[in-house]
Amino acid sequence: MTTLTDDTDLLRPAPAGPPTPPSPTGGTTPREVEPGDDTASPLVTRARWERPALAAVLVATAVLYLWGLGASGWANSFYSAAVQAGSVSWKAFLFGSSDAANSITVDKPPASLWVMALSVRLFGLNSWSILVPQALMGVGTVAAVWYAVRRWFSAGAALFAAIAMAVTPVAVLMFRFNNPDALLVLLMTLAAITTLRGIEDGRRRWALATGALVGFGFLTKQLQVMLIVPPFALAHLWAARGSIGRRITDLLAAAAAMIAAAGWWVALVELWPASSRPWIGGSQTNSILELTLGYNGLGRITGDEVGSVTGGGGQGGPGGAGAGGGMWGATGITRMIDGVIGGQIAWLLPAALAAIVAGFWFTRRAPRTDLRRASLLVWGGWLLVTTLVFSFMAGIFHEYYTVALAPAIAALVGIGADLAWRHRHQLVVRLVTGVAVVGSALWAADLLGRATDWNGWLRPLVLVGGLVAAAALVGLWHRRSALALTASLLGGAVLLTGPAAWSLQTAATAHSGSIVTAGPAVAGGRGGPGGGPGQFGGPGGFPGGGQMPAGGPGGPGGGGMGGLLDSAEPSAELTATLLEDADQFTWVAATVGANNAAGYQLATGEPVMPLGGFNGSDPSPTLEEFEAEVAAGEIHWFIEGGRIGPSNGGSDGPAAIAEWVAANFTPVEVDGITLYDLTQPPT
Secondary structure, eight states: OOOTTOSSSSSSOOOOSSOOOBOTTSSBOOOOOOTTOOTTOTTSSOOTTHHHHHHHHHHHHHHHHHTTGGGGTTSSHHHHHHHHHHHHOHHHHHHTBSSTTOSBBOSSOSHHHHHHHHHHHHHOSSHHHHHHHHHHHHHHHHHHHHHHHHTTSOHHHHHHHHHHHHTOHHHHHHTTSOSTHHHHHHHHHHHHHHHHHHHHHOOHHHHHHHHHHHHHHHHHHGGGGGGGHHHHHHHHHHHSSSOHHHHHHHHHHHHHHHHHHHHHHHHHHHHSOGGGSOBOTTOSSSOHHHHHHIIIIIHHHHSOOTTSSSOOOSTTSTTOTTSSOSTTOOOSTTGGGSHHHHHHHGGGHHHHHHHHHHHHHHTTTSOTTOHHHHHHHHHHHHHHHHHHHHHHOOSOOOGGGGGGGHHHHHHHHHHHHHHHHHTTTSHHHHHHHHHHHHHHHHHHHHHHHTSTTSOTTHHHHHHHHHHHHHHHHHHHTTSOHHHHHHHHHHHHHHHHHHHHHHHHHHHTSOOOSSOOOOSSOOTTOSSSGGGTTSOOOSGGGSGGGOOOOTTSTTSTTOOOSOOSSOOOOOOHHHHHHHTTTGGGOSEEEEEESHHHHHHHHHHHSSOEEEETTTTTOSOOSOHHHHHHHHHTTOEEEEEOOOOOOOOTTOOOHHHHHHHHHHHHSOEEEETTEEEEETTSOOO
């Protein structure tokens, strides 16, 4: 059993099975095993301290992700309303409808909604039943990162990776929020594990599991999950056991599993008669394929997203590639470290990139099937591909998307720490590690300095700590284990101080709305402290200082309480008015925009029709369809406000409906909100 006084194996995997031969670069190389033989796994034998340490990390993560969770209320009310709908209607559950009467879906597939809706069915509708599943996914992701590193690397490296994952600020934000990203990140991390297990033992079942996980990831956030497919496939093709034909067959099997896991729902939606299912939100043709390839697909790359809140991107367009700015910020190779984005994810990004380079150097003479290099291919490929796509995509981009990088960065810094420890007896390795720690401290100080009015004492603390830790690593790391361990702990503490402080601030701040950021307010960033309630910091309150399109809150036809990016809570009097004779109507009300509708629906618990979907620019329903529903007595009230009108080629149908209502029905005002009773004869 490994002990804390053992210098050579302090942080290495405990050996299991026959001894492993030394690698040309030092350390050990995993021995060759037959498919299904797991005796070489370092998880078989563990140090006595490892289980309690892991338990402490997971408990601390749970506290960080769960403490005060209810302060965020409905968080993203757009998704909370869909969860409410799915908790009372299985049809809404299946399709991911915004309302239980199934007028329109959210603009994503419904997998993440399924988890939350099942929780609400069990525990009732409240903030905790919606958000706790997200937090538990976060704890699961931290555990998965630990497992992924621990199976093939040292105990200390795995714990460091797990802590790095837990205190990544954007991860704290998203695992305390109800966006689809929480489930997506968990599924991608599990897919990385199954990919490496397939490389390790050659069983095809792991390839099938990877395909299924990616397919379910598609049902969570569509094409974003596909960013991990090329690096995972390359790693399997390069490092897996067996002939090249066997490896290609495994990849084909994984592709089939992926198509099956995602395709059943896509086929169901496409084949279901459009007249008896909800409109596909975010599409202009009521097609999930259009949504996949357009608004949520290539449109995110080119910036040409029909129905979006901004015009087409592309070269020189708003937010276009190479435009150097625009609606969603400047594109380019430095995007992940610039402005507010850096504080979300980039604390350990330089260290992770350095770990990729160092790792390939240390494993340069290893066999093709070396699992350390395969791990670098999986995690490094994930990080590089996703970073490049995020950096240059010209369409809608939000800072919280960067949570998709968190597991890869955490795993890589853990792997880098392990490889550096194994080679610490070389002076050049200690010097390079010391330089990396000082560089990371300087980088953390820069990120901390972007929050000019927040805890300024942290910057000098991190800088001094970095210098002391670097000196300890260079001077003590090769000595007896107690001294080496002290140097390691000091270096790790320096690397994690900045993101941990940012994460604590994030957890202590309530977040709501459609656009949120982690950490304290940063000059030039969007949102209030901690990301604020989905608000923008530019003039006019829109990204880049743009103005809310005509017809938005405060504009012509405005006056509603909700808006494009968030909803508000209606008063008791207004809620009571909407609930009058509610059981006699399919929808108690209709209003333009899904966020605007969400606040009323969550307050009343009854379906509210969101005209035009999220942006108020989907052609659902048409004016003719709405008139027919009013004539049939399906809708009680129309609530004014929330519309933004046609956008980037989207439909002006919702605006036309609002104009028709205003021209034909008498307005009444309840607590400052203008309503129209659609059951009264047109004037």
